Amino acid sequence: MTIRSGHEVVNMERRNALKAGGSFGLLALFGAFGLMKSGVALAAWNKPAFSSKTMDDALAAMGAVAPEANSVFIQLTVPEIAENGAIVPVTVVSTIPKTEQVSIFVDKNPNVMAANFVFPEGTESMVTTRVKMGKTANVVALVKADGKFYRTAKEVKVTAGGCGG
Amino acid sequence: MGNPMKIRAAVKDGVTEVKVLMQHNMETGLRKDADGNLVPAWFITEVKAQHMGRTVLEAQFGQSVSKNPYLMFRFKGGAAGEKITVSWVDNMGDTRSDEAAITA
Numbered sequence: 001m002t003i004r005s006g007h008e009v010v011n012m013e014r015r016n017a018l019k020a021g022g023s024f025g026l027l028a029l030f031g032a033f034g035l036m037k038s039g040v041a042l043a044a045w046n047k048p049a050f051s052s053k054t055m056d057d058a059l060a061a062m063g064a065v066a067p068e069a070n071s072v073f074i075q076l077t078v079p080e081i082a083e084n085g086a087i088v089p090v091t092v093v094s095t096i097p098k099t100e101q102v103s104i105f106v107d108k109n110p111n112v113m114a115a116n117f118v119f120p121e122g123t124e125s126m127v128t129t130r131v132k133m134g135k136t137a138n139v140v141a142l143v144k145a146d147g148k149f150y151r152t153a154k155e156v157k158v159t160a161g162g163c164g165g
Numbered sequence: 166m167g168n169p170m171k172i173r174a175a176v177k178d179g180v181t182e183v184k185v186l187m188q189h190n191m192e193t194g195l196r197k198d199a200d201g202n203l204v205p206a207w208f209i210t211e212v213k214a215q216h217m218g219r220t221v222l223e224a225q226f227g228q229s230v231s232k233n234p235y236l237m238f239r240f241k242g243g244a245a246g247e248k249i250t251v252s253w254v255d256n257m258g259d260t261r262s263d264e265a266a267i268t269a
Contacts, residue, residue: 044211046225050210050228086231088231110228115226118222118224120223124241127224129231129234130231130234131230
């Protein structure tokens with residue numbers, strides 16, 4: 001939405017600029033490029049989220065304030081007990097319509113956010129990956145669907161931590 | 166440059182399942198080596214999978230993703246012989262891109 005309105009602004013600027021002369025037209029073009037770049041940056045690596053030390057901070061950094069708990073439409077598959085915390089398989093399947101994004105967190109890891117997945121149109125809203133767990137903790141799945149956030153969590157008991165040391 | 170990924174993609178009933186195994190240490194930056202020095206953080210931050218030039222999955226990773234990251238996902242479409250390309254970037258600016266053909 002921001003991008004769209006941004007384009008409108010740029011188009012108006014550009015229209016005016018074209019009236020004013022070629023050099024302004026160039027400026028407007030640079031402006032459009034700048035907007036595109038910032039638009040791309042939004043989808044890129046979310047440093048505040050990935051640097052968060054607590055779930056609350058991470059959720060806030062993801063723009064997910066008080067996500068609705070939903071364990072029916074989000075299937076989170078994790079082992080009950082992980083003998084090796086270095087490799088804990090995690091599968092998230094969301095059947096919430098218009099799921100566009102799935103994020104995975106480990107609430108007791110030093111950096112709680114593990115991964116974020118963005119599903120373009122045509123990609124099924126499911127993913128399997130493997131995460132490290134320093135100790136027994138909750139694996140949290142956060143789903144963004146149609147602009148709203150939902151979450152579910154499951155505890156994994158870790159018998160040997162996976163963060164070296 | 167990075168080390169090569171293993172990519173398997175198979176289409177069944179109009180859905181392509183992609184499995185990717187990347188080779189990367191995924192250092193958290195919190196681990197100490199034998200001499201007690203911190204090993205600097207070194208991990209993949211962004212992953213992108215494309216089918217015939219169209220993005221089918223975008224991912225961002227943090228330090229909590231396991232060493233040699235594994236991914237499995239599915240998208241509608243794809244035909245035997247068509248190419249899947251997966252690329253990643255890490256926090257040191259290293260990149261790697263590999264491709265595989267979809268099998269039936």
